[in-house]
Each structure stands twice: as C-alpha cells, then as structure tokens.
C-alpha cells in the first residue's frame with residue numbers, strides 16, 4: 001500500500017493560542033496516557049505531529065498564529081481521515097476548537113471535511129520504509145523476535161537445514177500464518193533502470209533547449225549569492241534555546257525535527273526552490289526508494305512544504321538516532337541536495353552555484369539548523385523501537401521465508417538474523 | 418581527506434596533546450575549586466612557566482592544566498563567545514545523562530566528583546612524575562600553594578604505572594590512536610586526521626577552522642591573543658582543546674562472570690571465555706585484531722597496528738563482530754555503505770585522542786586475562802580514568818558514546834549495546850540486551866548483558882594554549 005503525507009494548516013483564534021499550547025503540551029508530554037488523544041486507536045498512522053507556528057511578521061506582513069498537523073499514513077486519504085476523526089473525535093474537536101472555521105456539528109464527516117479543505121500540497125516527500133503499512137511493520141518485527149527465539153544462543157547445521165527448521169517451527173504457530181502468504185512489495189526495482197535511462201535522455205534534451213535560459217538563471221543566481229555572502233551573519237549556538245530542544249530529544253529510537261525558515265525574497269529564489277523540491281521529490285520516488293537517500297539511511301519520513309504564500313519553508317523529518325548524527329549525515333552525505341533547497345532561504349551559510357559549499361560549513365550549518373528549529377508540541381511514532389534498517393531487514397527476512405533459494409541465498413538470508 | 422600539513426605552534430600547545438608522557442609513569446590528577454579568583458590568578462601566573470608545552474620534554478615532572486566552564490568564568494568575567502554548547506552546559510545535565518548512559522548507579526547524583534550539589538570542579542592539574550615519592554611530595558606542595566591561593570583541593574585521582582599497557586579486564590589498551598599531520602611521526606593516510614579535529618586554530622576534517630571561543634578586541638589591548646577570523650574579536654581558543662574526563666569504575670569479576678555465562682549460552686565447544694571476551698572487545702588480550710586472526714591469539718606487534726575490516730574480508734562481522742567495542746568506537750571502512758573510502762572519511766570525523774590511564778591495582782598482578790578471569794573480587798576499586806581530547810565534543814566524544822557505543826541499533830543491529838560498557842538503552846529501560854556474534858552459518862547470541870563499568874565522576878574541560886593561559890592570569 002502506498003504511504004502518503006497529510007499536511008493541514010489552520011489559523012488559530014488569536015485569543016486561544018495560549019490555551020491550545022497548554023492543551024498540546026499536555027498531550028505531548030504524555031503520549032501514552034494523556035486524556036485527550038488515544039494514539040493507539042489510530043490504525044493508519046506511522047508518525048503524527050502537531051506544531052504551533054507563532055504569530056510573526058515576515059517582510060512587513062503580519063502572519064497570524066497557525067496550527068500544523070502532519071501525518072504519514074497508509075493511503076488513501078479518506079479512510080485515513082476517517083481513522084483520525086473516527087477514533088478520536090472528541091480529542092480532535094477539543095484541539096480544533098481553538099482554530100478558525102471549525103465545524104459546528106461534532107461528527108466524523110464534518111471534521112474530516114474540515115481537515116481535507118485545509119490541507120496543503122507537499123512538493124517534496126521522502127519515505128524510508130517504502131510500501132510497508134504500520135500493521136506490517138509490527139507483524140514483521142514480531143516475526144524477527146520469534147525467529148530469534150527459535151535460533152537461541154547457538155544453532156548448528158547446514159544452512160538449508162537451519163532454514164527449514166525455522167520454517168517448520170513457524171508453521172506450527174497459527175499467528176504466523178500470514179508470513180507464508182504471497183507478498184508483493186510496492187518497490188519496483190526496474191523503475192531505477194528505466195528512470196536512469198529516460199532521465200539521461202530527457203536531461204540532455206531539456207538542457208539543450210533550455211541552455212540560454214539556464215545561463216541567464218545562473219548569472220542571476222550568482223549575483224544573488226554574492227550579495228547574500230556579503231550580508232551573511234553566521235548563526236551562533238544559543239545554549240538555552242538548544243537546551244529546550246534537548247529536553248525532548250532521545251527518548252525513542254527515532255527523533256523528530258521541525259524546521260521553519262523564511263524564503264529569500266524575489267521570484268528567482270522562490271521558483272528555484274520549487275524546481276529543486278520538484279527534482280528531489282522525483283528522485284525520492286524513482287531512485288531513492290529503498291531506505292537510502294543519497295547515503296542517509298536514517299530517515300523514516302521527511303517533507304518540505306511551502307507556506308504563507310511562498311514566504312516560508314517548513315521541513316518535517318522523522319529520523320533514527322540523535323540530532324547531532326542526523327545533521328552530521330546531512331553535512332557528510334547529502335550536502336548538495338540540502339544546499340540546493342536551503343540556499344534559497346534566509347541566514348543559510350554562503351553558497352556557490354546554488355548547491356556548493358553551504359551545508360559543508362559544518363559548524364555554521366548546524367548552528368543555523370538549531371536556530372531555525374521550532375518546538376514540536378505533539379509527536380507520535382507508531383513504532384518507537386524500530387530503526388529503518390530493522391524494518392527493511394525484517395521485510396527481507398519475510399520475503400526470503402517463502403522464496404526458493406540457492407545455497408548462497410540461504411546463507412545470505414541467515415546472515416540477516 | 419584534506420589534511421593540510423600546517424606546522425603547529427608546538428610551543429603554545431600543551432604537551433599532552435602531542436604526547437602521552439608515558440616515560441613519566443606516575444601521575445596524579447588534582448581537582449580544584451576556585452574560591453578567590455584574584456589569588457588563583459597569581460597562583461596560575463607562578464605556575465605558568467612549569468606547564469609543559471609541545472616542544473619541551475622535562476625528565477622529572479610535567480604539568481598540564483585545564484578548566485571547566487565555571488572555572489573559566491571565574492577567571493574571566495567579561496564574556497567569551499563561541500564555546501561549544503556541551504562544554505558550557507557541562508557533563509551532568511539530564512540530556513547528557515540520557516545520551517551518555519549515566520543512569521542508575523552511574524547517575525551524576527552518585528558521582529564522587531563533578532556531580533550536582535557539590536562545589537563545582539573548576540580546574541584540573543595533571544602532574545606526571547618518574548617516581549612515586551617525587552610525585553607525592555610535589556602534589557603536597559601544590560596543595561599547600563592552593564590553600565594559600567584561594568583554591569580548594571577537592572580530590573586527587575591517582576594513576577599508577579601500567580608497564581604492560583593493559584586495562585583491568587586484561588586487554589591491551591591505548592593501541593589505536595589517530596595521527597596529526599606535521600608531527601615527527603608519520604602515519605598512513607587512513608589514520609592521519611586533520612589537526613583541527615583535536616586542536617583549535619587549525620583546519621578540521623571539513624577543511625574549516627573549528628568554532629572557537631572569542632573575546633572582544635577591546636578587552637585585549639596588548640594583543641596577548643591572536644586575531645580571530647571574526648572581525649573585532651581575538652581568539653582565546655587557538656592551540657587549545659576540549660578535554661573529556663570520566664572516571665569509569667570496572668567490576669572485573671562481574672565482567673568475567675558475564676563472559677562465562679555467555680560462553681555457556683553460545684555452547685562454545687572450547688568453553689573458551691577468552692575467545693568470547695575477545696569477540697566483545699574486538700581484539701585479543703595481547704591486542705591482536707580479531708578481524709585479522711579470529712581463531713586464536715597470535716603474536717602482535719603494535720607498530721603494525723593499522724587495519725581495515727573490508728580488506729580482511731570481514732564485512733559481515735564473522736571475524737570481528739559488528740557490535741564489538743573497537744568496531745563500534747572506530748568503524749574504519751565499514752559505515753555507512755561499506756564503501757571504504759567514503760566510510761573512512763566519515764569515521765575520521767569522529768575520532769578522539771585518548772590519553773587516559775588506569776587506576777587501582779590489577780585484580781591479578783600478572784595482568785593476564787587468563788589469570789584475571791578466575792580471580793575473585795578483592796573489594797578494591799579499580800578502573801579507567803578515561804581522558805580524551807577533541808575539538809567538538811558533540812561530534813566526536815559524545816557521538817561515539819551515544820550513537821556508536823550506547824546505540825542498540827548500531828550498524829543494523831537490533832538490541833545490542835557495546836558489550837564492554839554494557840550500558841542499558843535509556844529509550845526502553847525494560848529491555849534485556851544482547852551481544853550478537855555474526856557467524857557462519859548463522860549468528861550466535863548472548864542474551865542478558867549487564868553493566869560492569871560504572872561512571873564515578875566526570876567533567877568537560879577546556880585545555881587552553883599557553884598564551885591563553887597567560888591571558889587568564891591578568892587582573
């Protein structure tokens with residue numbers, strides 16, 4: 001099944017911002033046992049967050065306080081909305097009562113419609129566990145646990161023997177019947193090859209046609225970069241702001257990042273940004289669809305969305321490991337892509353030719369990332385103890401279980417244990 | 418890796434950053450609390466000529482000095498910008514306790530030094546000597562000087578000689594160490610790491626200058642400090658380094674009992690505990706890398722130490738387990754995608770200069786793992802004064818401890834912390850942990866790891882360059 005992203009942006013009634021923050025903090029501080037939202041009733045949700053964007057002024061325009069809901073869910077949209085609103089109608093109403101335009105009638109249909117109407121497009125979306133449903137992720141983890149039990153401290157024998165012992169033991173247990181059903185992964189290996197081929201031809205063709213335009217664009221961007229470089233003031237880490245984030249970090253295998261930054265003024269920057277996001281989205285779909293985003297193997301889901309009529313860029317990410325390791329991976333492995341996006345936003349370390357330098361200024365980049373990070377009031381993960389690598393490995397084990405395999409493949413399969 | 422060979426200002430760098438003073442085999446670490454900053458300054462001023470720099474190698478005594486953030490604030494009140502957040506916040510915060518695994522018995526509230534509700538540790542004086550009497554006498558003098566200079570002596574930590582170079586579980590330690598370019602000793606490219614990874618004021622692994630503490634120009638009218646690259650500031654950090662100090666107590670009998678129990682679980686035919694423990698460490702007791710010789714302890718020459726995992730055909734961990742201590746603390750060429758060149762580059766962004774020494778007597782005088790493993794506990798405390806230097810605590814020391822040692826998901830594992838340190842996953846306190854030994858045809862697994870290394874004290878220090886020390890002494 002296809003996993004998708006939902007982003008809903010609603011205006012908060014100015015007089016109710018504080019009480020909403022209080023409510024969300026109460027939920028966020030006790031995801032398990034809070035009295036407002038029962039997260040375990042959600043069936044379609046991988047990750048979910050609510051974030052308050054405070055009232056602010058961007059380029060002389062006042063932007064009122066807004067509430068952002070972001071979910072990563074097993075598609076399609078309507079059943080997901082039904083799941084959200086149906087399982088927690090009271091709680092959701094309690095939250096959205098703080099926002100403009102919430103429906104008067106308290107029922108699932110009205111609330112779903114309200115969320116649907118306020119949703120915004122996601123120009124760039126990345127999935128690390130492509131095609132796996134929440135339910136499947138849980139089941140495959142229990143399969144791994146069971147196999148560990150079967151293997152115990154030490155198992156000897158020929159690979160094929162060991163494999164068939166695992167299979168026969170599992171077959172005795174009805175709760176693992178599902179593991180022997182045919183499984184068709186969403187992953188289409190061949191997209192990569194086709195994509196590479198078509199991509200190469202297309203790029204060539206487009207490049208030839210657009211060469212003059214590109215040249216003009218390049219001159220314009222270089223000009224802007226020069227100006228930006230002169231005006232650049234390096235971010236400095238602020239220990240007290242950072243302490244606020246640290247308080248909430250590192251309780252699960254995953255962590256989250258919400259990052260909000262102003263887009264540089266002018267149509268060149270905005271359109272360049274839109275183009276880069278489009279390209280990243282395409283790559284994420286066709287190329288980086290196996291849990292590895294250009295060397296970063298720790299992102300479960302991430303997205304960029306443009307809000308406030310092209311004035312600000314929001315980034316959401318759910319990743320494995322610590323903030324320091326995640327940002328480090330950005331710098332070490334994906335600096336080009338990130339610089340391509342964030343070089344179009346305010347305060348980013350100086351860049352060259354759009355994608356060069358920028359994030360490679362490691363310390364400045366990290367300070368900037370912290371400076372633009374904002375508090376996430378509520379954050380839920382459906383599988384807080386599973387890493388991407390675990391999830392992907394579990395699926396491979398499950399696939400191997402029902403596939404005929406050569407001695408070499410059996411050996412490789414056993415190595416996954 | 419871009420490692421430009423820039424000559425370092427050795428006369429301004431404290432000596433321990435360049436060498437470990439092994440010839441001076443007796444050491445004591447004195448912790449002080451500053452009561453009267455102005456008096457402490459004049460003590461520092463008198464002591465300054467004795468602080469060992471990177472050029473001199475006095476044969477009788479060597480001294481190194483470092484300060485915590487509270488300590489620096491006492492000596493300099495006019496503001497400094499740009500210390501690492503970790504250093505400013507200190508080691509004993511809730512967040513750090515979580516990520517470093519300083520929980521339960523190891524929680525800062527139980528520490529002998531460096532914990533909360535105690536006078537702050539402000540400074541650390543490291544004294545190295547050739548014999549015990551000389552060392553004791555020197556330290557008594559210092560303590561007397563301190564008491565006259567408004568510095569409370571909080572604690573002296575002993576580091577006795579360790580001629581065999583072993584840690585208390587019985588394994589050779591202090592073998593692998595990164596080399597900075599431009600020093601007399603040359604090393605192969607894979608183990609040569611930019612100077613700025615360890616010493617501020619030089620290019621780091623990103624070919625950039627590390628963030629450094631700055632002082633407004635107006636406060637340094639006599640140009641005592643070098644100019645910073647930032648307009649209007651001087652560089653207090655130049656030639657300094659961040660120093661991590663943790664007192665790690667080892668329960669030797671507990672560790673070996675765990676190894677014995679684990680050996681039963683994996684039904685090792687040889688019931689060979691040394692083998693099991695070596696799998697945990699990633700080296701044999703004599704230091705021979707597991708990845709080079711997984712079957713038995715062959716002779717080992719530390720000089721030929723540098724090795725890689727892929728070149729030993731050990732991608733799977735069948736020889737040196739993925740979760741072993743040395744493979745975690747420096748994965749060399751195996752992360753993230755088993756692409757050697759890129760992986761070495763990344764591993765080298767998380768290196769530390771280790772300068773620790775053991776404390777307490779060996780459980781068995783021979784210091785042989787074979788003997789230690791069957792010796793009952795004698796009730797004495799022993800362990801490792803873990804000391805390391807780096808230019809970015811978050812990216813180097815904390816990263817290693819948090820993302821590599823304590824992370825049960827390291828390199829695709831599920832439930833395995835560092836088996837030598839045995840720190841429980843703070844993210845799921847109910848979990849019982851494993852040590853997985855990759856093998857053919859299928860892995861072996863030891864279930865139920867426990868912790869035999871406890872933290873007894875610790876702090877983040879900054880070890881300034883000589884010029885910066887002088888700057889601190891002025892009124």
Ligand code: HEM
Nearest residue numbers: 584588589590591592593665700743746747801817818870
């Ligand atoms: C009491 C606790 C510890 C013991 C008994 C211990 C023991 C050892 C041993 C026997 C070695 C192999 C010798 C060598 O390569 O030099 C080693 C290497 C190493 N240890 Fe530890 N260690 C301890 C704590 C730590 C901690 C807390 C860290 C850092 C967070 C650490 C980082 C390292 C590093 C970086 C290496 C070198 C790895 C390499 O470059 O191959 N150790 N340790």
